[in-house]
Structure formats: C-alpha cells, structure tokens
Amino acid sequence: xxxxxxxxxxxxxxxxxxxxxxxxxxxxxxxxxxxxxxxxxxxxxxxxxxxxxxxxxxxxxxxxxxxxxxxxxxxxxxxxxxxxxxxxxxxxxxxxxxxxxxxxxxxxxxxx
Numbered sequence: 437x438x439x440x441x442x443x444x445x446x447x448x449x450x451x452x453x454x455x456x457x458x459x460x461x462x463x464x465x466x467x468x469x470x471x472x473x474x475x476x477x478x479x480x481x482x483x484x485x486x487x488x489x490x491x492x493x494x495x496x497x498x499x500x501x502x503x504x505x506x507x508x509x510x511x512x513x514x515x516x517x518x519x520x521x522x523x524x525x526x527x528x529x530x531x532x533x534x535x536x537x538x539x540x541x542x543x544x545x546x547x548x
Contacts, residue, residue: 438536439482445510450503451493451532453543454485493532497539505532 437456442449461477464484468475482490491498505528508520 437480437482437485443504443510445512447508447510448504448506450505451536452482453491453493453498453540454482455489455544456480456485460486491543493535493539495535497535498543 437454439452439454440449441452461480464480465475491500492503494501494503507525507528
C-alpha cells in the first residue's frame with residue numbers, strides 16, 4: 437500500500453509504502469477483536485505494517501531514510517512566501533511519479 441502524509445504545518449509531504457502479509461492482517465484483526473473492535477482490510481494503513489516492511493520514497497527508492505517533498509513554507513514559520521508557479525508543483529508531481537514508477541516493483545517484489 438502507498439500512503440501520502442502531509443506535514444501538519446503545511447508545505448511538505450512524504451510518500452510511504454508498506455507491505456503486509458495476510459497472516460499479519462489476521463493477527464491484527466484478532467488483536468482488535470479481543471479489544472472489542474473490528475479492523476477491516478479497507479481501514480489498514482502503512483502504519484499497520486511492521487517497521488521492516490515500510491519505506492519512504494526518496495531518490496534511492498523506498499528506504500528508512502527520511503525524505504520530504506517540499507512545495508511551500510510550513511505555518512510554523514513567519515513571513516510571506518511567494519506564490520509558486522504551477523510548474524514548481526508539476527515538477528514535484530513528476531518526481532514522485534517517476535520514483536514510484538522506478539522503485540515500486542523492487543519494494544513490493546519482496547512482499548511478505
């Protein structure tokens with residue numbers, strides 16, 4: 437699965453992938469059931485994956501390295517930020533699409 441996480445202060449995001457086995461899904465569902473809750477497969481996120489089955493998208497593929505795509509300032513900083521040309525956002529989108537295309541098969545090829 438892929439997840440896009442936006443910085444709560446704005447201005448950046450990261451893309452994270454996760455692999456999860458059917459067995460691990462069943463184990464999680466049992467844990468939730470024991471606590472009186474249900475966990476549908478459609479509710480699963482990368483956060484449900486084991487740490488060694490997760491990776492953030494960056495220039496070297498999906499890895500444990502921290503990589504953020506920056507498209508503007510965060511709200512924690514003061515001051516103005518010039519409006520970006522649409523080409524700046526297109527460049528970020530193209531970079532994400534290229535790296536997903538280049539690295540997804542390798543990451544998910546070893547899926548549990």
